[in-house]
Amino acid sequence: MRVLHVITGLGVGGAEQQLRLLLRHLPAECEVVTLTNPGAVADGLRADEVPVTNLGMHGNRDLSVLPRLARLIRAGRYDVVHTHLYRACVYGRLAARLAGVRTVVATEHSLGETQMEGRPLTLATRTLYRATERLGSGTLAVSETVARRLDGWGVPPARVHLAPNGIDPEAFAFSAAARLETRDRLGIPQHAYVVGGVGRQVPGKNFDDLIRAVAANRDAHLLLVGDGPERTPLLRIVHQVGAGGRVHFAGSHEHPAPREPGVPDLLSAMDLFVSPSPEESFGLAVVEALAAGLPVLYVACPAVEDLAPQDAPGARRVGGYELAAAIRQELLAGSRRMPVPAAVGHYHIARTAQAVMALYTAVTATAAGAPTPLPAPASSGAPTAPAQDSPGAQPGTTALAPAEK
Structure with a gap:
């Protein structure tokens, strides 16, 4: 054909x-x-x-x-x-x-x-x-x-x-080695708790809200992956809230240069994934984060909302005004990796x-x-294809060993 x-x-x-x-x-x-x-x-x-x-x-x-x-x-x-x-x-x-x-x-x-x-x-x-x-x-x-x-x-x-x-779930599997190397390359302390966001830096993605929420949590760093017309305004906000040493920008990294970290490496470097966009058609970055075993906070994500709650237990919906408090709650829970949920296999x-x-x-x-x-x-409501088991699914969460933090 x-x-x-x-x-x-x-x-x-x-x-x-x-x-x-x-x-x-x-x-x-x-x-x-x-x-x-x-x-x-x-x-x-x-x-x-x-x-x-x-x-x-x-x-x-x-x-x-x-x-x-x-x-x-x-x-x-x-x-x-x-x-x-x-x-x-x-x-x-x-x-x-x-x-x-x-x-x-x-x-x-x-x-x-x-x-x-x-x-x-x-x-x-x-x-x-x-x-x-x-x-x-x-x-x-x-x-x-x-x-x-x-x-x-x-x-x-x-x-x-x-x-x-x-997505190709295997491509996003957590790598402890990539975590260490990526943090070192980007100048992120190995012991830091890192909140992450991925996407085009445009007004509708609300990355400005995420910057302010992380700035309110002084023990957290932020890793923003992507590029777009809002990059300069976002840098200005970072300066205004006094979080310059704790906010790290990485480019689009869809086609990284040799030895530069790609999206799977950058997800391995994170401890929590946040999608602050209030309006999405799907939410692919959330699914990629779940495949990497990350706990997720999202404001809107049809990919998760269209499934049964038990298919993505590590993903939690929050209001945009709740981001700072929700991040604080996750930070206090500590760095951990979640089992890959059924939602990943579904997608x-x-x-x-x-x-x-x-x-x-x-x-x-x-x-x-x-x-x-x-x-x-x-x-x-008919399925589009036979269900598949989620690759790499495990029965429980895994706390990161101190050397991996």
Whole structure:
């Protein structure tokens, strides 16, 4: 099966990283087109031997990209066109229809209650989304929360299918050696209690609240992993609250330079993970932290909230105003590693790939006139793939030995 993935950009971001990981597990011949910004993830895809084409779009209203994308789709003779992110969904569905391709699937990565991809939702955005959604064969929601939001937008539930974001759990397993080396490299005392946060440094992520909460706990350090337009304002806040010696910034580290710590190493260096964002579509960084055995505090995380409480016992929801007190409570409990919970196995990338392939198979069969039913819609509550045991799960928590602190 030949599949063309169309995405708005390939800079470092959650949807972009998720696409690269997914393509490593999809049993299909895949190519990628980016409308603009062929960044670090494009380099990573090419390193994985996935062909990447950049259309060089100059803005949201650069209509010249539409005929060029249609010609590319027509020439490629693809079985499925799969779109990712708002702009690519709008242009990709239209271009596929112009190219005569009816088997178009979209993944909705970032639909919040009041914003999409970090931008406020408007009536025009919603209207254009719904109009072009009808041109596709179905939409994959990354969480049940997103599926419910699509239903609220008026997208027919039968057209929405669940394919949660996924991770490779083994890649995030705790490493005592990485903990020691990463702390040494970043200048973090080995004995320090380290609170961590991972994500794009943009206003909606509320990392400013996390900085203030850690500053209120003088025995704690903060390790922020990521980059973005809010980096300078966040540095200013660190100075204002007098926490300069206790707040450590690390870059995006999706593609670290040789010998530089990657996200799994940075998670090993932490003692507590905090997600302060009040609005999320999934919460992938929380799942990665759980795979590393970290206790987690979160303000909003559909990945956890959509599951039974016992599937992620180490994750606790708190209000943004409670962060300082909640961090203090965890600090007093001491540094420890939690057993890898069932939630991690539930979000294995192999399950995601299986759900995506099931929809590909169904829509191509339907287009060919075969009587193959579509996968159960997200609203049915049916599982997308057989359950898997969580890798590395253990019956109890493990306190860090003094030499590892």
